[in-house]
Amino acid sequence: MRINFRLSLAALALLAASTSVSAQVKKKPAISPRSKPVNVAQQVKSNAALLPVDANVVIGKLSNGLTYYIRKNSMPQNRAELYLVNKAGSILETDAQQGLAHFVEHMAFNGTRDFPKNQLVNFLQSSGVKFGADLNAMTSFDETIYQLPLPTDSVNVFEKGFDILANWAGHVTFDQAELDKERGVVLEELRLRGKNAQERIQNQILPTILSNSRYADRLPKGKEDVIKNFNLATIKSFYDDWYRPNLQAVIAVGDFDPKRVEQLIKDKFSALKNPVNPKPRTEYAVTATPGTVVKFATDPEFPYTLAEIIVKHPGTKVKTTTDYLQSMRSSLFNQMLNARLNELMQKPSPPFLYSNASYGAFIGKQDAFSSVVVARPGGLEEAVTNLVAEVERAKKFGFTLTEFERAKQNALIQIGNAYKERDKTRSVNFVTEYQQHFLNGQGIPGIGFEYQFYLDNIDKITLEQMNALAAKFITDQNRTIIVEAPDNEKDKLPDEATLLGWISAAGKNLTAYVDNVSTKPLLEKIPDAGTIVDEQRDDSLGVTTVTFANGLKVMLKPTDFKNDQILIAGYGFGGTSLASDVDFTSARLASDLVANGGIGEFNQIQLQKMMTGKNVRIEPYISDYTQGFSGSSSPQDLVTAMQLIHLYFTQPRKDNDIWQSNMSQVRSMLVNRHLDPQSVFQDTVTAVLNRYNFRAMVPTIGRLNTATADKAFDFYKSSFADAGSFTFTLVGNFDVTSIKPLLATYLGSLPAGNTKKAYVDRMMYPPAGQVTKTVNKGIGDKSSVQLVFSGDYVYNAQNNIQLDALEEVLNIKLIERLREQESGVYAPQVRARYQKIPVGRYSITISFGCAPENVDKLVAATMDEINKIKLNGAQLTDIKKFQAEDLRAQQVQLRENYFWVGYIASGAQNQDDPHRILHYPKTLQTVNVASTKDAANKYLSGKNLVKLIHMPEKKAEK
Incomplete structure (x- = not known):
């Protein structure tokens, strides 16, 4: 329940500095359902290779220049997503306005012509729209976006939504008293998101990453002294200059009559006027920098040491079939390279805590190949050299044919899933797509075109083309290298020459990648099916409960909510509450050991490769008081899902390399945890609220040292020894009659005894008084x-x-x-x-x-x-x-x-x-x-x- 703003800076996602660090990857145009497959060759020929515009969206422009997008979509039913998109963000602020693009967004909720003070929020809350969770907004460098999800089964509420959008677009009142009160709120938002190591590190590195461009000096958060002291005229001038119809779009997607919505937009927005002498809407960019620039940044509270290498390239837009084909190549490249990096994490002593490398959209009219690595304490050289070596291996030797085929299969599965769900896609997905079309000119061809394009063209992409991408993406020009670390690691950091030496030497003495795959079947012998001893049907809920002779129960609810989805949940009582204090730490790590260790004779790497082309995910877990499974599957891959569950019961795998890898990472994460104030506070909160019960707290190094792989594996096996104590739930697209033999084969056949496990109350709850x-x-x-x-x-x-x-x-x-x-x-x-x-x-x-x-x-x-x-x-x-x-x-x-x-x-x-x-x-x-x-x-x-x-x-x- 908050009004949001965020930085649209892909490469700076790592500044969250949590246990996972990532750089965003440029995505192809968002999926558009409902369309049928089309003749791509005919479309390309008739449109001179421009991507077609999805016929299911109505795009129009009013005489004042306001653009609108309208699409009928019934997922979810009786709901609509209304958005106002402004091509105006912090990049357009003057020196005296820094932070006011965001402040305008706040003021839009604090009084407009037709909704004084808080009437807007009160009206929407009374209509079932939740402030923050539903009603929200976002300010970035180049845009400000307002979101308004509304019910359509109330004509009054729905149509009033267009009045609200029009009020935001041109009739914010900027009441002085409301403005003065909102200063404190905005400053508290900046305090909540900043005043920490991440912000201080960001302030050090942004000028380098953004080449001292305007982007580096126009962060959406602005400047505190401006926010505290600006006057009414200054903020109104920003609104009057930039909130104008020729820079705005209204997006409406939902369960409604498109003609009625189009008329509402014309009625509510046609009266908006542009300034008599409008300011030019300047397009800013981050300029290219020759060679390599290195920047070191440290902070006493930053808990990790990490490095990022950013190679910037001219920005691209996916507007033509050629662009789309290239975006497919980039996606395949990213998938294959990151699969290799993930394999390095399976080593007993992994060379880093996290890594990622990908080519995608950056900022300021640029793309970038960004590779990031989080090092273990004192292990920056090992982390950097292993990351760079893996990237250079791809550049020098290319990818293997088997890697390439797997990547293509996975890509086809992904686009195929989207196509199968074309009539069940949520409205908000379309909104995101149309935003990018309006703001950046990205193509919106629709899922029918996209799916057929993949089918027609993915086999035209060659391995030679893929291998050439590495040389194109990875250069030492327009390159920025960033190192971030805690102050206590400062004396261990290399100087610039040494760092560049590591990177230069990492590409030497490399050998080609060897793709380790298995051709054996997942399950050698199909088990003998169990028998059903009871079946109950609840017609009021549409739920059938099946009980097998081994005691295992399955609750089944077939639905038509998704075409290609079956969700799976299973539980049995017990969990780590059954572990003794001495063995608790081992028990706590048991499910990770097995979930990351593979199955039977297949290690995790082999298992992942065996799952290529399958839409299935099964994960075992052990929580405080239960153990079980969570996962999902497409209808056609449900057999594989059931086989995985069967094997996790009967043939779990203990991989000592995975155990050592997990332990190494946990120990490394603990080393500098005490530097982060929020982690220290949260650890204290956890301790106090659980009466200092060590079971609820972050493990100490001492407790980790008591854990062993054997104890963890034994606890896992004991937790899943009796399948008769488990209850499974399946919800999704299946037929009950057809699915019962499958369940009997893989769940009804599981070994079971007569022990109905309970759990032990470990009293992990707040103290009295x-x-x-x-x-x-x-x-x-x-x-x-x-x-x-x-x-x-x-x-x-x-x-x-x-x-x-x-x-x-x-x-x-x-x-x-x-x-x-x-x-x-x-x-x-x-x-x-x-x-x-x-x-x-x-x-x-x-x-x-x-x-x-x-x-x-x-x-x-x-x-x-x-x-x-x-x-x-x-x-x-x-x-x-x-x-x-x-x-x-x-x-x-x-x-x-x-x-x-x-x-x-x-x-x-x-x-x-x-x-x-x-x-x-x-x-x-x-x-x-x-x-x-x-x-x-x-x-x-x-x-x-x-x-x-x-x-x-x-x-x-x-």
């Missing part, structure tokens, strides 16, 4: 607060709905109080959790970030809002907002496989009433003013309250 814990860590001027109410709980549908309501009502009130009234936070969050397993417990967590000096004031304001609900109950208007939002969300969920697999599986675990969903609208109406008052007094009494506060480090007195 009132506890306050303050963590002083970090040099950034920022604080975090978590208030956790908890206690015993009677788990049932009536109590659950009251807690859900209390959560949303508190969210609404704290946004109003802490954000809008106090201007002290950006995105307060309330999260209610309740559980039945291992025992009935609830918790309500209220969290927010703020300035350190405002902690006490905002905690007091939070408690004041809680006390109001305890005294008077929730306001009826807020209750109705919750009910409207929940009903609208459920209408969509009921047509989603992911909802049903979770609903059925969790219901079975908790022994819930399976028909609770049918009674839900009536249950929802039990929420009223009196019930929220009772719930607040019961669950927010403060009897058990943990206050967790993160403050910056105390400065030493001079």
